[in-house]
Amino acid sequence: MTYTLYYSPGTASMAVHWALIELGVPFEAIGLDFDAAEQRNPAYLRLNPSGRVPTLVIDGRPYSESAALVMLLAERHPDAGLAPPPGDPQRARWLETMVFLANTVSPAMRDWFYADKDGAPAGADAVRELARSRIEGAWPRLAAALSDGRPFLFGDAPGAADYLAAMLMRWSRNMARPASEHPELAAYLARMGALGSYAELCRREALTPWP
Ligand SMILES: N[C@@H](CCC(=O)N[C@@H](CS)C(=O)NCC(=O)O)C(=O)O
Structure with a gap:
Protein backbone atom coordinates (compact mmCIF):
# COMPACT_ATOMS: atom_id res chain seq x y z
CA MET A 1 0.00 0.00 0.00
CA GLY A 81 -11.97 4.86 14.13
CA LEU A 82 -12.15 7.85 11.78
CA ALA A 83 -15.83 7.15 10.99
CA PRO A 84 -18.77 5.35 12.57
CA PRO A 85 -18.79 1.97 10.77
CA PRO A 86 -21.83 0.61 8.86
CA GLY A 87 -24.44 -0.44 11.39
CA ASP A 88 -23.27 2.05 14.01
CA PRO A 89 -26.14 4.21 15.38
CA GLN A 90 -24.23 7.35 14.26
CA ARG A 91 -23.59 6.11 10.71
CA ALA A 92 -26.62 7.76 9.09
CA ARG A 93 -25.86 11.15 10.65
CA TRP A 94 -22.21 10.81 9.62
CA LEU A 95 -23.16 10.16 5.98
CA GLU A 96 -25.58 13.10 6.11
CA THR A 97 -22.87 15.36 7.55
CA MET A 98 -20.23 14.29 5.03
CA VAL A 99 -22.56 14.96 2.11
CA PHE A 100 -23.65 18.28 3.62
CA LEU A 101 -20.03 19.38 3.94
CA ALA A 102 -19.13 18.17 0.44
CA ASN A 103 -22.31 19.20 -1.32
CA THR A 104 -23.31 22.46 0.34
CA VAL A 105 -20.40 24.04 2.22
CA SER A 106 -17.52 23.08 -0.05
CA PRO A 107 -19.08 24.32 -3.36
CA ALA A 108 -20.08 27.57 -1.66
CA MET A 109 -16.48 27.98 -0.50
CA ARG A 110 -15.29 27.34 -4.07
CA ASP A 111 -17.67 30.06 -5.31
CA TRP A 112 -16.54 32.44 -2.55
CA PHE A 113 -12.86 32.12 -3.44
CA TYR A 114 -13.04 31.46 -7.19
CA ALA A 115 -16.09 33.43 -8.43
CA ASP A 116 -13.93 35.56 -10.74
CA LYS A 117 -11.98 32.63 -12.13
CA ASP A 118 -14.73 30.00 -12.50
CA GLY A 119 -17.36 32.36 -13.94
CA ALA A 120 -17.71 35.69 -15.68
CA PRO A 121 -16.08 38.41 -13.52
CA ALA A 122 -19.08 40.66 -14.20
CA GLY A 123 -21.30 38.27 -12.23
CA ALA A 124 -18.80 37.47 -9.50
CA ASP A 125 -20.26 39.77 -6.84
CA ALA A 126 -23.66 38.08 -7.11
CA VAL A 127 -22.04 34.64 -6.94
CA ARG A 128 -20.04 35.65 -3.86
CA GLU A 129 -23.13 37.06 -2.19
CA LEU A 130 -25.04 33.79 -2.59
CA ALA A 131 -21.98 31.81 -1.49
CA ARG A 132 -21.61 34.00 1.60
CA SER A 133 -25.21 33.39 2.66
CA ARG A 134 -24.82 29.62 2.14
CA ILE A 135 -21.59 29.54 4.13
CA GLU A 136 -23.00 31.62 6.98
CA GLY A 137 -26.08 29.38 6.99
CA ALA A 138 -23.96 26.27 7.46
CA TRP A 139 -22.34 27.28 10.74
CA PRO A 140 -25.48 27.23 12.96
CA ARG A 141 -26.22 23.73 11.68
CA LEU A 142 -22.76 22.49 12.66
CA ALA A 143 -22.92 24.39 15.96
CA ALA A 144 -26.23 22.62 16.70
CA ALA A 145 -24.57 19.26 16.08
CA LEU A 146 -22.11 20.07 18.88
CA SER A 147 -24.65 21.63 21.25
CA ASP A 148 -24.99 18.48 23.37
CA GLY A 149 -21.42 19.04 24.54
CA ARG A 150 -19.70 16.36 22.48
CA PRO A 151 -16.07 17.33 21.84
CA PHE A 152 -15.99 16.25 18.19
CA LEU A 153 -18.71 15.78 15.57
CA PHE A 154 -18.99 12.04 16.14
CA GLY A 155 -17.78 11.39 19.61
CA ASP A 156 -14.78 11.62 21.85
CA ALA A 157 -12.10 11.45 19.16
CA PRO A 158 -11.68 13.45 15.94
CA GLY A 159 -12.37 11.77 12.62
CA ALA A 160 -12.97 12.26 8.90
CA ALA A 161 -15.90 14.66 9.38
CA ASP A 162 -13.85 16.81 11.75
CA TYR A 163 -10.86 17.20 9.43
CA LEU A 164 -13.19 18.29 6.64
CA ALA A 165 -15.36 20.55 8.81
CA ALA A 166 -12.41 22.25 10.55
CA MET A 167 -10.75 22.87 7.17
CA LEU A 168 -13.91 24.53 5.82
CA MET A 169 -14.30 26.56 9.01
CA ARG A 170 -10.67 27.72 8.76
CA TRP A 171 -11.42 29.15 5.33
CA SER A 172 -14.00 31.49 6.88
CA ARG A 173 -11.39 33.19 9.07
CA ASN A 174 -11.20 36.35 6.95
CA MET A 175 -14.93 36.54 6.26
CA ALA A 176 -17.10 39.14 7.98
CA ARG A 177 -18.84 36.38 9.96
CA PRO A 178 -16.37 33.54 10.53
CA ALA A 179 -17.42 30.16 11.91
CA SER A 180 -15.70 31.08 15.19
CA GLU A 181 -18.48 33.63 15.84
CA HIS A 182 -20.50 30.68 17.13
CA PRO A 183 -19.33 29.76 20.66
CA GLU A 184 -19.76 26.01 20.08
CA LEU A 185 -17.61 26.25 16.96
CA ALA A 186 -14.98 28.45 18.61
CA ALA A 187 -14.62 25.82 21.36
CA TYR A 188 -14.60 23.03 18.76
CA LEU A 189 -11.92 24.77 16.69
CA ALA A 190 -9.83 25.25 19.81
CA ARG A 191 -10.07 21.48 20.45
CA MET A 192 -9.17 20.67 16.84
CA GLY A 193 -6.37 23.23 17.00
CA ALA A 194 -4.93 21.61 20.12
CA LEU A 195 -4.39 18.27 18.36
CA GLY A 196 -0.79 17.29 17.81
CA SER A 197 -1.69 16.33 14.24
CA TYR A 198 -2.84 19.93 13.59
CA ALA A 199 0.44 21.36 14.86
CA GLU A 200 2.27 18.91 12.62
CA LEU A 201 0.07 19.79 9.64
CA CYS A 202 0.73 23.52 10.20
CA ARG A 203 4.45 22.81 10.43
CA ARG A 204 4.52 20.75 7.22
CA GLU A 205 2.34 23.21 5.25
CA ALA A 206 3.87 26.32 6.90
CA LEU A 207 0.40 27.48 7.99
CA THR A 208 -0.42 29.99 10.69
CA PRO A 209 -2.64 28.16 13.19
CA TRP A 210 -6.21 29.52 13.45
CA PRO A 211 -8.05 30.46 15.62
N1 LIG B 1 -14.42 19.67 -4.50
C1 LIG B 1 -12.96 19.66 -4.54
C2 LIG B 1 -12.48 21.10 -4.62
C3 LIG B 1 -11.02 21.15 -4.97
C4 LIG B 1 -10.57 22.58 -5.16
O1 LIG B 1 -11.35 23.48 -5.57
N2 LIG B 1 -9.28 22.81 -4.87
C5 LIG B 1 -8.72 24.13 -5.03
C6 LIG B 1 -7.94 24.54 -3.79
S1 LIG B 1 -9.00 24.74 -2.40
C7 LIG B 1 -7.75 24.13 -6.19
O2 LIG B 1 -7.10 23.14 -6.46
N3 LIG B 1 -7.60 25.28 -6.86
C8 LIG B 1 -6.69 25.45 -7.94
C9 LIG B 1 -7.36 25.91 -9.19
O3 LIG B 1 -8.60 25.90 -9.27
O4 LIG B 1 -6.64 26.29 -10.11
C10 LIG B 1 -12.41 18.97 -3.28
O5 LIG B 1 -13.01 19.11 -2.21
O6 LIG B 1 -11.39 18.28 -3.40
Missing part, protein backbone atom coordinates in the same frame (compact mmCIF):
# COMPACT_ATOMS: atom_id res chain seq x y z
CA THR A 2 1.50 3.36 -1.01
CA TYR A 3 0.05 6.85 -0.71
CA THR A 4 1.21 9.98 -2.54
CA LEU A 5 -0.64 13.20 -1.77
CA TYR A 6 -0.48 16.19 -4.09
CA TYR A 7 -1.28 19.27 -2.06
CA SER A 8 -1.07 23.02 -1.84
CA PRO A 9 -0.80 24.62 1.62
CA GLY A 10 -4.07 25.51 3.32
CA THR A 11 -6.28 24.35 0.47
CA ALA A 12 -8.74 21.46 0.02
CA SER A 13 -5.86 19.01 0.37
CA MET A 14 -5.55 20.01 4.02
CA ALA A 15 -8.20 17.61 5.33
CA VAL A 16 -6.54 14.67 3.58
CA HIS A 17 -3.06 15.69 4.72
CA TRP A 18 -4.38 16.02 8.29
CA ALA A 19 -6.04 12.57 8.18
CA LEU A 20 -2.85 10.97 6.83
CA ILE A 21 -0.78 12.56 9.59
CA GLU A 22 -3.31 11.47 12.22
CA LEU A 23 -3.32 7.92 10.85
CA GLY A 24 0.45 7.77 11.09
CA VAL A 25 0.73 5.80 7.85
CA PRO A 26 3.69 6.31 5.52
CA PHE A 27 2.97 8.67 2.63
CA GLU A 28 4.76 10.98 0.27
CA ALA A 29 3.54 14.59 0.05
CA ILE A 30 4.22 16.60 -3.10
CA GLY A 31 3.50 20.31 -2.88
CA LEU A 32 2.21 22.19 -5.92
CA ASP A 33 2.99 25.88 -6.29
CA PHE A 34 -0.22 27.59 -7.37
CA ASP A 35 1.66 30.83 -8.04
CA ALA A 36 3.61 28.94 -10.69
CA ALA A 37 0.35 27.26 -11.87
CA GLU A 38 1.86 23.84 -11.23
CA GLN A 39 -1.68 22.43 -10.89
CA ARG A 40 -2.01 23.06 -14.66
CA ASN A 41 1.16 21.16 -15.61
CA PRO A 42 0.37 18.44 -18.18
CA ALA A 43 1.86 15.74 -15.95
CA TYR A 44 -0.42 16.77 -13.07
CA LEU A 45 -3.46 17.11 -15.35
CA ARG A 46 -2.98 13.48 -16.29
CA LEU A 47 -3.50 12.63 -12.60
CA ASN A 48 -6.25 15.16 -11.98
CA PRO A 49 -7.87 16.56 -15.16
CA SER A 50 -9.61 19.34 -13.19
CA GLY A 51 -6.22 20.81 -12.25
CA ARG A 52 -7.18 20.97 -8.60
CA VAL A 53 -5.88 19.57 -5.33
CA PRO A 54 -6.05 17.22 -3.59
CA THR A 55 -5.02 14.18 -5.56
CA LEU A 56 -4.21 11.05 -3.60
CA VAL A 57 -2.41 8.37 -5.56
CA ILE A 58 -3.14 5.00 -3.98
CA ASP A 59 -1.07 2.10 -5.23
CA GLY A 60 -0.45 3.94 -8.50
CA ARG A 61 -4.03 5.11 -9.16
CA PRO A 62 -5.02 8.79 -8.68
CA TYR A 63 -8.19 9.81 -6.84
CA SER A 64 -9.58 13.26 -6.05
CA GLU A 65 -12.27 15.04 -3.98
CA SER A 66 -11.29 15.81 -0.41
CA ALA A 67 -14.49 14.44 1.18
CA ALA A 68 -14.26 11.18 -0.74
CA LEU A 69 -10.60 10.84 0.17
CA VAL A 70 -11.08 11.25 3.93
CA MET A 71 -14.01 8.80 3.75
CA LEU A 72 -11.83 6.37 1.82
CA LEU A 73 -9.01 6.68 4.36
CA ALA A 74 -11.50 5.98 7.16
CA GLU A 75 -12.65 2.87 5.30
CA ARG A 76 -9.12 1.66 4.51
CA HIS A 77 -7.99 2.07 8.14
CA PRO A 78 -11.01 0.94 10.18
CA ASP A 79 -9.00 0.42 13.34
CA ALA A 80 -8.27 4.15 13.50
